[in-house]
């Protein structure tokens with residue numbers, strides 16, 4: 001089977017004025033369909049730089065990036081926009097929802113640019129929000145949602161055009177343990193349903209939810225680790241609920 | 257994204273900053289508003305003047321003695337000018353049968369006291385020729401106007417203006433067939449004119465007698481104040497003017513002794529003035545819309561900067577350059593169109609108010625409305641291009657990192 005992601009000798013050099021700052025210094029790996037890959041490394045090791053390239057938000061300085069067999073580095077702006085729209089779902093650490101739109105409208109946004117007709121769009125957006133447990137929050141604005149809920153809206157938005165791959169750059173970074181674990185539970189359930197997921201984190205506990213961990217240091221891939229026994233977020237959530245009695249029965253909205 | 261959705265998105269983001277959006281629109285509001293008000297007043301005034309001039313009759317050319325100015329057909333305009341034109345010129349002109357002339361008219365007016373029984377009134381007595389009612393578009397209501405027969409025989413018949421008839425006979429008695437005294441001479445009333453006014457002047461306050469009768473019985477003067485001819489069509493008027501100049505030069509031997517005034521020239525002059533005013537208004541519109549447009553561009557640039565992150569997010573989820581470009585263009589066009597609509601309403605209201613106080617009829621033409629709206633959309637689009645391009649060219653990752 002063709003790999004979803006195929007990266008070869010990828011580099012990314014920024015310029016601070018005229019001083020070159022190499023963020024990626026020759027990275028190669030592949031991700032197969034249905035894999036759940038965690039990328040780990042200390043701050044500044046180039047994780048976000050890599051994710052932005054994988055998400056077609058940025059272009060590499062050199063090297064090759066194939067998404068579903070298609071070379072990306074040579075594509076035009078608009079072609080990359082179309083790929084971001086249909087083939088990639090990107091989840092950010094800071095959610096990046098439009099503050100003036102409701103949860104439903106935020107989730108509809110990618111379909112708007114995909115030209116999905118209005119009625120179908122609303123139905124699909126509702127479905128996506130339901131799948132992340134937010135049927136009750138359709139008409140809330142981002143500032144009326146907890147961090148965990150906002151991130152779930154962002155995940156619904158990432159999923160709504162049925163992308164080939166979901167990329168998440170520290171999606172739990174701004175969340176408390178419990179909300180973070182809930183987000184991880186959603187990613188794991190997506191994974192069980194066959195989605196390919198690449199997730200960046202600097203927390204080892206989070207990384208161990210994946211099947212495979214790519215360790216980064218100073219812009220280089222230093223270790224490709226198989227996880228023998230991935231952590232199941234559902235077990236963690238259960239454990240989190242047991243000892244502390246006064247957690248609300250819903251176990252969701254009390255997060256923040 | 258279709259256009260309607262783009263407009264809704266635009267309205268949504270414009271309403272996020274209502275007061276700022278309003279201030280931004282103000283330039284366009286004032287520009288469109290003042291132009292709509294001014295053109296509707298201007299068009300009203302000019303159509304009123306044109307209508308007044310055509311109440312004098314159409315396609316008329318007037319020959320007056322001396323160098324005179326003024327509106328054609330107003331025999332009073334040449335008062336005090338040299339006594340040069342006579343009834344003989346009128347008959348010669350008729351006899352000459354110049355092409356392009358459908359009717360000829362001579363006039364000499366004087367003041368006289370009219371009496372009937374105990375009633376009396378002082379009024380203008382116009383000595384004229386039979387073509388007067390048709391050429392002046394001033395028909396007879398009762399009885400008849402005098403004929404060429406009356407003119408040749410110098411009969412003592414008079415046609416009364418409706419005001420004079422009222423003054424002398426009131427409502428009760430019929431005027432027709434009665435004998436009244438004009439100065440010291442008895443005249444038989446053979447007709448009463450329709451009511452008519454010109455620019456507030458009551459044309460019913462005059463009476464008409466055959467020119468020859470007036471000459472012989474009333475004034476003793478052989479001179480007429482003007483000779484007027486009617487051209488067969490507006491296109492013929494300049495040709496007829498040339499003919500008249502040639503004819504009277506031959507008769508009077510001196511171009512300084514007469515003036516030919518072309519009613520069409522005056523209409524043209526008025527239209528020319530209106531045209532100049534329109535041009536001036538267009539200039540003012542242009543400048544005010546330019547200023548309004550620059551205001552829009554300025555705010556759109558600010559808005560693009562403020563919303564860099566929004567643009568980044570939209571691009572991250574798949575907005576192409578074109579999508580962002582359209583979004584911001586539609587936003588500035590919507591802003592400008594809203595300004596145009598408010599300006600239109602304001603301008604129309606202002607012209608109504610001015611119409612009420614000045615008594616002028618104002619005309620808000622469909623063309624002006626359409627032009628105002630099309631131009632305001634155009635301004636929004638034109639001045640929105642640059643900010644929208646800036647927005648569409650933002651790099652997604654840089655835009656997301658902004659702040």
Ligand SMILES: Nc1ncnc2c1ncn2[C@@H]1O[C@H](COP(=O)(O)OP(=O)(O)O)[C@@H](O)[C@H]1O
Pocket residue numbers: 014015016021022023041042043044045046047048049050
């Ligand atoms: N836009 C940029 N301009 C200059 N240097 C940058 C830029 N983005 C990241 N860097 C640098 O590149 C390196 C890798 O950054 P990043 O990919 O964000 O790492 P991580 O996500 O692992 O923390 C860091 O040294 C960082 O300072």
Ligand SMILES: [Mg+2]
Pocket residue numbers: 047048049
């Ligand atoms: Mg990072």
